[in-house]
Amino acid sequence: MTESTEPGNGSTVWDVLIVDDEEVVREGVRRILEAQGLRVAVAPDAASTLSHPALHRCRLVLCDLILPDRPGTDLIRLLRLVRPDLPVIMITGYATTDHEEQARQAGAAGFLTKPFEESELLEAVRRVLGGHGAASGERRS
Amino acid sequence: MRTRIGTQLILGMGLVTGLSIALMAVVTLKAQRTALVAQMTRSADQLSETIQNSARDSMLENRQDRLHRQIEAIGRGEGIDRIRLFDKKGTIVISSDSAEIGTSVEPGVETRPEHTRIFNVAEGQRMLGIARPIRNEPGCSAAACHAHDPGEKLLGVLDITMPLGPVDRQIARSEARIAGLALLTLLASGLLLWWLNRRLVVRPVEALAAGTRRVAEGDLTTAIPVEARHELGDLARAFNAMTRRLVEAQRQLAQADKLSSLGRLAAGVAHEINNPLTGVLTYGSFLLKRAEGNPELKQDLEIIVRETKRCREIVKGLLDFARQTPLRRQPTDLQDVARRAVAVVMNQLTLHRVALALDLAPDLPLVSADANQLQQVFVNLLLNAVDAVADSGGSIRLAATRAALPAWGHAPVRRATCPRGCDLMDREFRIGGLPAIRATRACGGRETNIHLDPVYGRFNHHVGEACEEGALQIFGCPHCRVPLEVPERRCPRCSAPVFSVLVPGEGAVEWCTRQGCNTSRWETQDAAGARPVVELVVEDNGPGINSEAMAHLFEPFFSTKGGHGTGLGLAVSWGIVEGHGGTIDVWSETGRGTRFTVRLPLEPVEVHQTAAA
Numbered sequence: 001m002t003e004s005t006e007p008g009n010g011s012t013v014w015d016v017l018i019v020d021d022e023e024v025v026r027e028g029v030r031r032i033l034e035a036q037g038l039r040v041a042v043a044p045d046a047a048s049t050l051s052h053p054a055l056h057r058c059r060l061v062l063c064d065l066i067l068p069d070r071p072g073t074d075l076i077r078l079l080r081l082v083r084p085d086l087p088v089i090m091i092t093g094y095a096t097t098d099h100e101e102q103a104r105q106a107g108a109a110g111f112l113t114k115p116f117e118e119s120e121l122l123e124a125v126r127r128v129l130g131g132h133g134a135a136s137g138e139r140r141s
Numbered sequence: 142m143r144t145r146i147g148t149q150l151i152l153g154m155g156l157v158t159g160l161s162i163a164l165m166a167v168v169t170l171k172a173q174r175t176a177l178v179a180q181m182t183r184s185a186d187q188l189s190e191t192i193q194n195s196a197r198d199s200m201l202e203n204r205q206d207r208l209h210r211q212i213e214a215i216g217r218g219e220g221i222d223r224i225r226l227f228d229k230k231g232t233i234v235i236s237s238d239s240a241e242i243g244t245s246v247e248p249g250v251e252t253r254p255e256h257t258r259i260f261n262v263a264e265g266q267r268m269l270g271i272a273r274p275i276r277n278e279p280g281c282s283a284a285a286c287h288a289h290d291p292g293e294k295l296l297g298v299l300d301i302t303m304p305l306g307p308v309d310r311q312i313a314r315s316e317a318r319i320a321g322l323a324l325l326t327l328l329a330s331g332l333l334l335w336w337l338n339r340r341l342v343v344r345p346v347e348a349l350a351a352g353t354r355r356v357a358e359g360d361l362t363t364a365i366p367v368e369a370r371h372e373l374g375d376l377a378r379a380f381n382a383m384t385r386r387l388v389e390a391q392r393q394l395a396q397a398d399k400l401s402s403l404g405r406l407a408a409g410v411a412h413e414i415n416n417p418l419t420g421v422l423t424y425g426s427f428l429l430k431r432a433e434g435n436p437e438l439k440q441d442l443e444i445i446v447r448e449t450k451r452c453r454e455i456v457k458g459l460l461d462f463a464r465q466t467p468l469r470r471q472p473t474d475l476q477d478v479a480r481r482a483v484a485v486v487m488n489q490l491t492l493h494r495v496a497l498a499l500d501l502a503p504d505l506p507l508v509s510a511d512a513n514q515l516q517q518v519f520v521n522l523l524l525n526a527v528d529a530v531a532d533s534g535g536s537i538r539l540a541a542t543r544a545a546l547p548a549w550g551h552a553p554v555r556r557a558t559c560p561r562g563c564d565l566m567d568r569e570f571r572i573g574g575l576p577a578i579r580a581t582r583a584c585g586g587r588e589t590n591i592h593l594d595p596v597y598g599r600f601n602h603h604v605g606e607a608c609e610e611g612a613l614q615i616f617g618c619p620h621c622r623v624p625l626e627v628p629e630r631r632c633p634r635c636s637a638p639v640f641s642v643l644v645p646g647e648g649a650v651e652w653c654t655r656q657g658c659n660t661s662r663w664e665t666q667d668a669a670g671a672r673p674v675v676e677l678v679v680e681d682n683g684p685g686i687n688s689e690a691m692a693h694l695f696e697p698f699f700s701t702k703g704g705h706g707t708g709l710g711l712a713v714s715w716g717i718v719e720g721h722g723g724t725i726d727v728w729s730e731t732g733r734g735t736r737f738t739v740r741l742p743l744e745p746v747e748v749h750q751t752a753a754a
Contacts, residue, residue, distance in 0.1 A: 022416040022419075022420070024416065024417065024419070024420030024424075025416055025419045025420060025423070027420075028419065028420050028423030028424050028427070029423060031423070031424070031427050032423060032426075032427050035427065035431075066412075093411060093412050093415040093416075114415040114416065114418070114419045115415055115418035115419040115421070115422040115423075115449065115452075115453050116419065116422060116423070117422045117423065117425070117426035117446060117450070118423060118426035118427050118429075118430060119426065121423065
């Protein structure tokens with residue numbers, strides 16, 4: 001459950017790493033992004049994110065603001081130490097808009113307010129990855 | 142040991158009074174005794190003078206027998222015990238007691254020529270002895286008898302003895318009189334002290350103790366009647382002020398607690414509900430996209446997505462309501478705010494084919510306000526209006542003008558107390574969106590609650606049971622029962638008695654007690670004159686609001702929109718406008734439409750912290 005390996009292909013390549021402690025959120029987001037041909041890895045907390053192999057190869061991280069082991073803003077700071085150029089989209093609940101500013105200061109490239117629908121998610125991802133992001137992905141099955 | 146203040150006071154006072162009276166009695170009695178003895182001495186002197194005069198005559202004529210008879214006669218007189226005449230050797234020459242004559246006493250006290258003495262005789266009776274010298278005179282030495290040599294100076298001593306019994310009896314009577322008076326004084330002062338203590342100390346203290354007990358038991362409506370015009374009265378007043386403040390603090394605390402727990406609850410609910418909602422929405426929208434070929438499935442999925450989005454709006458509204466962000470006031474152009482609000486609802490207007498007329502006066506002054514929150518008010522009012530006239534060819538008018546608002550018909554009573562300081566505002570009962578003033582009303586032997594319209598000059602009072610038209614009514618405080626009538630005032634229109642409530646810092650509002658006589662007076666507001674305001678109107682020609690809904694319009698979670706309202710829009714708007722020191726009025730008539738009027742004061746006003754509760 002902590003990682004996803006693309007089937008069929010021997011080498012593991014990921015486009016997006018999703019960090020959220022709620023399985024239904026992780027899986028829902030994964031479904032939508034995979035349907036766009038993106039290769040997706042998932043992690044439930046900060047610790048497993050930092051040890052995840054996808055961290056060094058993915059092009060984008062979607063990260064919940066509230067994680068069981070540490071705040072999402074802390075995770076962004078740590079990620080920036082490992083991969084300064086890796087964009088992170090912060091997923092926030094409406095209840096926590098006060099933290100949005102902190103997340104921005106920590107270096108988040110975008111925001112997604114829970115609950116969101118498919119189009120809002122894709123829009124946010126596209127904005128960060130640019131034209132070649134989701135669109136260029138080609139579904140391998 | 143517990144001893145009552147009164148007892149201690151009376152005992153202490155009694156002791157002091159008793160001691161002073163005793164001291165005074167000793168001094169007075171001593172003086173009286175001295176005066177009485179002096180008086181007796183004087184009369185004895187006069188007597189001895191008289192005896193000496195007559196004795197001189199008798200002696201000059203050498204008629205000792207006559208002198209003897211005279212002395213005997215005087216000696217029998219009242220108040221005289223004995224009169225004796227000694228010669229200079231101490232021999233009794235003449236005595237009122239004839240048996241003594243010829244005997245002699247030892248020269249000593251009795252024969253000393255000039256003295257006064259007090260002595261006891263055998264029966265315990267006290268005596269006063271006065272001795273006076275009889276001196277040689279030229280007449281004596283020259284008399285024919287030649288009894289006395291001119292060289293002699295002293296011829297003899299006249300000794301008068303008088304019983305002190307009458308004096309002692311008089312002193313004893315005085316003593317008894319003084320003791321009686323002292324007892325009477327002690328009793329009277331004790332009684333007076335007891336009465337004063339009862340009136341000035343015991344009763345106020347008992348009232349204070351009873352009030353304290355009631356407050357300790359949690360009854361904060363307790364008010365101690367203040368009658369005493371001294372320190373204990375001050376204490377009672379301070380006590381009443383304290384309970385009033387307690388009530389106010391408790392109310393604010395409860396309000397803050399309600400709001401903060403609602404806020405915490407909302408935040409908690411929002412956080413917990415957001416994750417499952419995200420799941421439903423992502424899966425739902427994902428499936429929806431893949432159901433292109435299946436119209437039936439697509440329709441069902443559309444419903445799931447739409448309703449989930451509605452849940453999202455409800456959670457958002459709840460959080461908006463709970464968050465209660467503080468006002469960030471700055472000079473604000475209301476035209477700007479109105480236009481931005483219109484831009485927000487433009488989609489809705491187009492979608493539901495609603496015509497909007499903008500009627501913004503060009504000379505609107507800047508208002509000290511929080512532009513974002515005011516915009517929220519406009520958006521809420523506009524969305525309500527859109528809902529009212531949607532798809533029916535209706536129209537909305539948004540107007541903003543400068544106005545001078547007379548107190549009559551507009552100035553709201555935001556705080557009201559009875560003369561003893563009980564809070565009369567009923568925040569659970571609103572008239573025209575504002576908390577009403579609650580009082581008790583008695584007419585025809587029945588007592589009911591009445592809710593007075595808090596707006597000065599408006600008479601939409603809410604009465605439980607109607608009185609007869611024109612009947613006189615008696616109004617009172619629902620907490621401490623104190624009557625609200627103002628004794629010296631009369632209704633200027635019908636001369637009936639008037640009643641009033643106090644508005645802290647703003648004088649008092651009076652109403653006529655006669656049912657149906659809509660007369661009211663608020664001198665402080667009348668004197669202040671019209672208030673400059675900006676009036677913002679959102680008006681629609683929809684179906685209007687029924688009176689049932691009108692009463693609950695500004696309550697949180699009250700909605701007439703059934704399916705798609707959160708019931709928070711007007712509650713939030715009301716809180717925001719209140720926060721700006723303004724008012725929201727609603728006018729509505731079934732079948733004709735609804736008009737919301739927001740009035741914001743132009744002068745700096747106190748910000749009311751009642752916010753959207």
